Amino acid sequence: MHTQAVEDYLKAIYKLAEREDKVTTSLLAEFLDVTPASATGMLKKLKQMNLAAYEPYQGVSLTEAGQKIALEVIRHHRLVELYLAEALNVPWDRVHEEAEKWEHVLSEDLEDRIDAILGHPTADPHGAPIPDRDGTVAMPALSTLTDLEAGQKGIIVEVSDHDSELLRYLGAMNLYPETEFTVLDVAPFNGPITIRSENSEKILGSEVAGYIYVRLT
């Protein structure tokens, strides 16, 4: 078993690598809310443990072993999030922070029980995919709502879970994963996007729209 800090770093590197082409020390440090110096120290350690490929000044990436652990942690996290939402009715804007603590104390046995009770789910409450036990994840190429044009129809697949304020806002508008919609209007110059879903019109600013990942239907 690795320390919580090691697990957190691996998870962070994995997540950053998904959306940045180079994971730098300072990016990682900012993400984890530590100083770059602390991140440097941990990166050396991760390299030492063969969990990350790291060359000074050149950024970092995960080794296969590191990625495996990262995916295990993410699997724990997302299973717990879903369990909290489904079984304990924790509102979706709070599951993230609770799961952040639980993911590190979940035994494999309990993971299996939760997985079974939930019926081997494939996505967490925000629509993020739950990695398999063996470390495979479905990673469909998604658009964000800002990529669409008036007239297009789609379905919400996932929403960013980093800001709970955003989640409350979306929840209040009933914009959850699986929600279908039609784009009615896209105002120019990064203006608001108007959509129709569940028979009501909703107007979203472009920043919010950028946090909503969709699939065209």
Place this chain on the structure above:
Amino acid sequence: MHTQAVEDYLKAIYKLAEREDKVTTSLLAEFLDVTPASATGMLKKLKQMNLAAYEPYQGVSLTEAGQKIALEVIRHHRLVELYLAEALNVPWDRVHEEAEKWEHVLSEDLEDRIDAILGHPTADPHGAPIPDRDGTVAMPALSTLTDLEAGQKGIIVEVSDHDSELLRYLGAMNLYPETEFTVLDVAPFNGPITIRSENSEKILGSEVAGYIYVRLT
């Protein structure tokens, strides 16, 4: 929030004080599986924080503040144990170790949800009382099975949860809390005790019988 080590020490002191008239450094150290020197260090710290009354060479006891925290931790632990057993079907000989990890990451909000789902229970799967939110515990004076004589009837209230081997043994015999029984025979010289419960006779060695807490009916 206190560190996990602080919480563990407070809980240990509370539990030891229940059954020993003096909680010494070495007793505590043995219970927590650390060296007496380490325990001394933590006791100084707990005194410093006003959580424990401690005089060198004189043993330790909890202050009111310390006891409050200890009871909160124990409440968390026992609620989680029960939840694991009821909701996730974790066998009763394993709930203790899982709860040991969870008790430190349980938010008050989640505690409330679990408490409500379980219907505000008063005892964990081993029959140990669950402290109230405000820190009150029912502490009935219990006998152990070894205190009884042939012919007496009783009900199992609680069993010791420290040894999972014991729990499996008792579980195999269906001797859970709430089980009613009649003492048929008590062999002399700490010999085996024969009881009848659920229409079958069971013979228990005196060591095992000493771990079973009962109430006469």
Place this chain on the structure above:
DNA sequence: GATTTTATTTAGGCTTACCTAAATAATATA
């Protein structure tokens, strides 16, 4: 190409909670 700015690393410290070994206090025994 020289200089400034930004990114990153190194150096040295801190805290928590543990350890071992040595010293001292309390208790038991002769």
Place this chain on the structure above:
DNA sequence: TATATTATTTAGGTAAGCCTAAATAAAATC
């Protein structure tokens, strides 16, 4: 009472994981 045994504490050290400040490398700008 003197001595031996046991219990406890003190002293000094280790490992993680964080910090700040100073040094250095890389990139951007003149």
